[in-house]
Amino acid sequence: xxxxxxxxxxxxxxxxxxxxxxxxxxxxxxxxxxxxxxxxxxxxxxxxxxxxxxxxxxxxxxxxxxxxxxxxxxxxxxxxxxxxxxxxxxxxxxxxxxxxxxxxxxxxxxxxxxxx
Amino acid sequence: xxxxxxxxxxxxxxxxxxxxxxxxxxxxxxxxxxxxxxxxxxxxxxxxxxxxxxxxxxxxxxxxxxxxxxxxxxxxxxxxxxxxxxxxxxxxxxxxxxxxxxxxxxxxxxxxxxxxxxxxxxxxxxxxxxxxxxxxxxxxxxxxxxx
Numbered sequence: 001x002x003x004x005x006x007x008x009x010x011x012x013x014x015x016x017x018x019x020x021x022x023x024x025x026x027x028x029x030x031x032x033x034x035x036x037x038x039x040x041x042x043x044x045x046x047x048x049x050x051x052x053x054x055x056x057x058x059x060x061x062x063x064x065x066x067x068x069x070x071x072x073x074x075x076x077x078x079x080x081x082x083x084x085x086x087x088x089x090x091x092x093x094x095x096x097x098x099x100x101x102x103x104x105x106x107x108x109x110x111x112x113x114x115x116x
Numbered sequence: 117x118x119x120x121x122x123x124x125x126x127x128x129x130x131x132x133x134x135x136x137x138x139x140x141x142x143x144x145x146x147x148x149x150x151x152x153x154x155x156x157x158x159x160x161x162x163x164x165x166x167x168x169x170x171x172x173x174x175x176x177x178x179x180x181x182x183x184x185x186x187x188x189x190x191x192x193x194x195x196x197x198x199x200x201x202x203x204x205x206x207x208x209x210x211x212x213x214x215x216x217x218x219x220x221x222x223x224x225x226x227x228x229x230x231x232x233x234x235x236x237x238x239x240x241x242x243x244x245x246x247x248x249x250x251x252x253x254x255x256x257x258x259x260x261x262x263x
Binding site: 002003006007008009010011012013014015016017018019021022023028031032033035036037040041043044056057060061062063065066067070071074075078083086087090096097098100101102104105106107108109110112 | 133135138139140141142143144146147148149151153155156157168172173175176177180181185187188200201202204205207208210211214218219221222226230234237238240241242244245246248249252254255256257
């Protein structure tokens with residue numbers, strides 16, 4: 001059942017992105033930026049947390065979850081440090097994704113010879 | 117040839133759009149990536165006996181690693197040409213953007229090539245994510261202060 005839910009939600013978000021891509025002249029960069037902003041907006045009233053609870057990996061994999069976890073870490077830190085917590089806790093939850101992406105991108109670029 | 121006639125001829129030679137096909141393709145490829153993520157999540161939860169919150173970073177690191185290796189082998193770009201949004205909306209697309217721009221800059225050297233180019237495509241995601249989180253988080257903090 002979990003697998004079906006993950007399939008449906010992740011596929012739905014991707015189909016939405018494809019529809020925007022077909023009907024406008026935006027590049028993939030524009031669309032991913034839009035989805036990140038949507039993700040952080042959905043966390044404003046903790047809607048995305050409910051989605052993660054229901055769809056698990058289906059809601060964690062699309063790029064919207066990136067905005068959600070940036071916002072979530074920032075909000076969690078404001079309870080401890082006040083308004084300055086916004087910048088102190090921003091990367092608390094996304095650090096794994098960003099740092100591993102930088103590391104693996106560097107390693108692959110150094111080790112692999114580009115074909116073209 | 118007047119403008120009206122020109123527009124008619126130009127429109128008839130534009131590439132045909134297969135919107136339904138592309139959308140279905142994006143739906144299935146995105147869904148399959150979701151299933152792979154769920155499989156990895158279940159695997160880690162079963163092996164290490166941890167909660168969903170603790171297993172999430174492990175799953176994301178694994179997916180990013182897979183996407184980087186596939187990009188290095190040149191498979192991910194071929195998939196991306198077929199699947200469209202199904203490959204650039206999930207977090208694997210972010211890893212693909214970083215890796216491909218790093219590989220592109222390799223010929224210019226380690227610092228000015230790889231170091232400077234690595235955020236060329238993926239930087240917009242991080243920038244918009246941080247700016248929107250700052251603004252919306254500030255709004256949320258002020259609302260919570262007065263409530």
